[in-house]
Amino acid sequence: MLLDEASIRRESEHVEDHIKRWMTVEGHFRILTALSTQMTQDAISVAKTSPLVSELYGRLLTGSALLQLAQSPIDRVQCSLDHSGTAGTLLADVWPGPCVRGRVEHAQSTQAPLYGGDGNIHVSRQPARGGELYQSVSPMHASSVAGALQHFTMESEQVITFISLATVVDDDGQVTMSGGLFVQALPGMTDEDLSKIKGCLAQAEFEDLVVAGDHPFDASAAIFNDVDWIETGTDPILYRCRCSKQAAVGAVRTLSSDELAAVRAGATETVTCEFCGTDYIVSAVDLDAS
Ligand SMILES: [Zn+2]
Known part of the structure; x- marks a missing residue:
């Protein structure tokens, strides 16, 4: 049997989830891409979610980890979605690493709509070693987890941000792929930079590519093929409960x-x-x- 290099790479990357950070060469946009398949699998094994709830929960955990790493890497960040769907409240609790855990109110729900309707997104931030707690609440305004996190970030930070998330779960409840994309403008961004990034994002949707079978890093590379960027770092992402x-x-x-x-x-x-x-x-x- 022949194994091509890409499939070998993917086998090893599955075992070690991580987030890659890039910046456009002019330094006006940063791009974070997460591979979070194992983290999501570990989280849903603990939460015992139905396959459809797993898809929501994996997206929230991945998106919250990206938000924590991008905005507040030394803080504990909690993102909670309070909505009228049958899955009930979904919570992600992210610690520096990012180390992720969470919970779902109705983990076994299968009845549509699982998610959406009226609701709020609550985000809290606190130094991991203790200190002042910052909390904010805003209406969800979105029919997807990625949309809710994106809207929240744009409103609270007043910075142009794009978030796309994908968690793919098979009929047996196993996570076959999970990942996320976080793109954010940095000071000095020009209208020209923005239209170029928007043009890239308009060509293909990260979520669609990953759901169709692309590896998250390949999906990012395809979307930003025309952009000159440099890799600025890599961080692990893992599921870990902190109880003892x-x-x-x-x-x-x-x-x-x-x-x-x-x-x-x-x-x-x-x-x-x-x-x-x-x-x-x-x-x-x-x-x-x-
Ligand atoms: Zn625990």
């Missing part, structure tokens, strides 16, 4: 003195992670352990 037994013990320590006395006398407290659903059972031994 230690954090659960810390939470139990904040209970009332009566409840703590009950644990010391032999009762147990179960602390459930609100993101991944892991149960941590805390007993007197754990309270004394550290």
Whole structure:
């Protein structure tokens, strides 16, 4: 059997998701492209989403990671979509890395419309080591996750931004490809630069190319074929819940003195992670352990 170089490359890239950053040579636009197939697969395995909800959830996690890396790479960024579709509230929680986790209100929903209608996008930003929390809410104004994130970014940052997201899930619920494109104007952008970038984006839609089977990096390269750009860096993107037994013990320590006395006398407290659903059972031994 012959394996061509591209398929070998894709096999290895599947294992290692990452985000590539580029800038146009004049420095007037930056372009981020994410390959997030494994991250999305890990996230949906935890959330146990239906295939259609997985497509939404993968897009939100990927888009939120791109937003965090582009705008606030040292912050914790949460993006939540509150809407009237049957999937219910979708939340992405992104930490520096980007390390991503999230949750879905109605993970198993299959009934249309899963997403959309009236609603709000909530975005919060806080230094990962703690500090002031910035929160903003705005109406969604879009029928897609990418559209909601794009609209929010344009409104809040007052910067021209294009976002396109694609998560492809097969009938067995496996993620066959996930990725995203984030394009943003930088200070000094001219009308000429803007019309060139818009021209590229008008020729082909990143989401359509990826859904049709293109690798996300190939889709970006095809869209911006006529643009001179330089690669400015690469970052990993991965799914990771941040819960731990230690954090659960810390939470139990904040209970009332009566409840703590009950644990010391032999009762147990179960602390459930609100993101991944892991149960941590805390007993007197754990309270004394550290
Ligand atoms: Zn967890």
